[in-house]
Amino acid sequence: MDDSNNTKLSTSALAKLLEVPSSQLFVTLKDYGWIRKTDDGWELTKKGEFEGGEYIHSKRYGRYIVWPQELSEHPLLQALEDNRHITATSLGKRVGLNAREVNRIFAELGWIKHGFQGWEISDRGAECGGIQLENESSGTFYVVWPQSIESSDLFTSQLHLTAQLFSISPSEKESVVNTKDLNVEGDLFSKEPLVDQQTLLSIDGHKHKKKSLLQICHWLYMAGIAHASHRRLPVAGEYYADFYIPAHQIYLESWEDENGADLKKKLQRKDLYRQAGFAVIDVEQKDLEQLDEFLTREFRKLGVRIY
Numbered sequence: 001m002d003d004s005n006n007t008k009l010s011t012s013a014l015a016k017l018l019e020v021p022s023s024q025l026f027v028t029l030k031d032y033g034w035i036r037k038t039d040d041g042w043e044l045t046k047k048g049e050f051e052g053g054e055y056i057h058s059k060r061y062g063r064y065i066v067w068p069q070e071l072s073e074h075p076l077l078q079a080l081e082d083n084r085h086i087t088a089t090s091l092g093k094r095v096g097l098n099a100r101e102v103n104r105i106f107a108e109l110g111w112i113k114h115g116f117q118g119w120e121i122s123d124r125g126a127e128c129g130g131i132q133l134e135n136e137s138s139g140t141f142y143v144v145w146p147q148s149i150e151s152s153d154l155f156t157s158q159l160h161l162t163a164q165l166f167s168i169s170p171s172e173k174e175s176v177v178n179t180k181d182l183n184v185e186g187d188l189f190s191k192e193p194l195v196d197q198q199t200l201l202s203i204d205g206h207k208h209k210k211k212s213l214l215q216i217c218h219w220l221y222m223a224g225i226a227h228a229s230h231r232r233l234p235v236a237g238e239y240y241a242d243f244y245i246p247a248h249q250i251y252l253e254s255w256e257d258e259n260g261a262d263l264k265k266k267l268q269r270k271d272l273y274r275q276a277g278f279a280v281i282d283v284e285q286k287d288l289e290q291l292d293e294f295l296t297r298e299f300r301k302l303g304v305r306i307y
Contacts, residue, residue, distance in 0.1 A: 041062075162222070231244035251281070
């Protein structure tokens with residue numbers, strides 16, 4: 001936001017200078033008693049005016065508060081800068097994940113939960129240093145975390161497991177992997193993800209023969225979708241779906257470049273789905289490269305909300 005006086009900074013610009021989330025700065029200034037929330041937005045207090053806060057009127061943004069640039073050196077704000085918190089977006093960028101995938105990890109640990117207005121912190125999350133914030137423009141809730149969260153074994157083991165599953169090259173996604181390929185911990189409390197040399201163990205305990213199925217199973221579990229693996233189809237004959245979501249009666253199939261008997265069985269199942277009119281999501285090899293975006297979009301098409 002451009003200010004007419006370049007020695008004055010909006011609260012958002014001041015937050016950027018301090019390298020903290022703007023919502024965190026708004027909350028901090030409120031806690032310091034420099035501003036207060038009203039029905040019309042933020043209002044300066046006497047303390048805020050004493051610290052140099054004043055109003056600017058803009059045709060585009062209306063009335064908003066600005067601060068002297070030197071306020072960034074204020075001892076109280078320096079303490080805030082020294083205690084920076086990290087967003088899920090920032091944590092995800094470091095390992096190639098989006099904010100939604102990172103928030104699912106926190107939710108799986110029981111540190112946050114998705115509420116009506118967004119991600120809400122739990123008591124356990126607060127104990128780990130998380131802070132509940134509200135986006136000033138959208139009114140949605142989100143949580144920021146202390147930098148020390150990156151030293152948490154519980155969180156980082158989950159973070160790197162997810163990153164390793166979804167951030168490898170397309171050529172590697174074709175093959176069945178072993179411990180050396182990914183260095184994956186299949187469970188928070190287990191060091192051995194492989195049941196044997198050809199079986200992969202998902203975080204929810206499902207066993208798979210292929211990396212693509214492990215990826216999909218992990219995504220379903222982290223997205224909070226109860227699912228069956230290798231579920232027999234309710235038709236004549238012995239046919240099994242890769243995954244079944246009973247709450248929404250949706251089947252999910254991973255279509256890889258197969259041949260021989262496996263390909264024949266897959267094509268038979270595809271015909272069965274069409275004849276029976278079952279709802280099915282087909283995951284092609286190319287979809288694995290953007291699995292979160294693809295499955296989120298496909299489930300929403302079928303009326304299933306994905307957080």
